[in-house]
Amino acid sequence: MQLFQSPASPFVRKVVVTLHETSQTGDVELVMVTTTPVDSASEILPHNPTGKIPTLSRPDGPALYDSRVICRYLDARAGGKLYRDARIWDTLTLEATGDAIMDAAVSMTYERRVRPEEKQFDGWIEAQWGKIARSLDTLNSRWMSHLNGPLDMGQISVGCALGYLDLRHDARGWRNGHDALTRWYETFAQRPSMQATRPA
Numbered sequence: 482m483q484l485f486q487s488p489a490s491p492f493v494r495k496v497v498v499t500l501h502e503t504s505q506t507g508d509v510e511l512v513m514v515t516t517t518p519v520d521s522a523s524e525i526l527p528h529n530p531t532g533k534i535p536t537l538s539r540p541d542g543p544a545l546y547d548s549r550v551i552c553r554y555l556d557a558r559a560g561g562k563l564y565r566d567a568r569i570w571d572t573l574t575l576e577a578t579g580d581a582i583m584d585a586a587v588s589m590t591y592e593r594r595v596r597p598e599e600k601q602f603d604g605w606i607e608a609q610w611g612k613i614a615r616s617l618d619t620l621n622s623r624w625m626s627h628l629n630g631p632l633d634m635g636q637i638s639v640g641c642a643l644g645y646l647d648l649r650h651d652a653r654g655w656r657n658g659h660d661a662l663t664r665w666y667e668t669f670a671q672r673p674s675m676q677a678t679r680p681a
């Protein structure tokens with residue numbers, strides 16, 4: 482299988498962390514691409530019409546996208562320990578929360594890096610940060626018991642989202658007012674899967 486990827490993408494990191502956590506790194510070749518909302522990588526388009534990463538091509542069926550589909554596929558392929566039936570709705574909602582932080586944070590990055598300066602919209606960027614700030618409050622106040630439980634895809638998504646905030650939006654200081662989440666992330670970020678996928 483081939484994973485179209487770029488190491489700075491938090492959505493890609495979810496997938497690669499999942500490969501590590503399920504001992505499948507040897508089954509997937511990582512193919513580096515550069516793709517943006519206004520310039521899709523041509524290598525991806527035959528597999529994924531949206532041009533987005535991560536995209537996983539596989540020999541026995543159509544390519545898979547987006548990260549939620551790929552992670553669930555890889556987990557099922559490895560025996561299914563990251564989406565446990567007993568708490569599936571919580572796991573999926575936590576994964577969606579991590580993904581929503583990534584969506585907003587990646588959008589903020591694109592606004593500054595891809596959109597021409599004269600068209601950039603500060604109010605829109607602040608509204609994206611508002612989504613992130615509210616999500617951080619919710620994680621810190623309602624989700625710590627789940628985050629501190631057995632490893633699942635919700636935790637992986639939140640861990641990758643927080644890692645991306647450090648990478649691209651460090652100046653926002655996401656840790657302020659989120660002590661429990663900060664403590665959890667300090668430990669989670671030490672996992673070998675997270676250490677092996679740290680963006681440069």
Ligand SMILES: N[C@@H](CCC(=O)N[C@@H](CS)C(=O)NCC(=O)O)C(=O)O
Nearest residue numbers: 490492516517518533534535547548
């Ligand atoms: N919902 C998608 C989001 C993927 C995504 O937005 N990836 C970004 C890179 S971080 C991308 O490919 N951007 C190019 C584009 O928007 O066309 C997922 O979970 O995989």
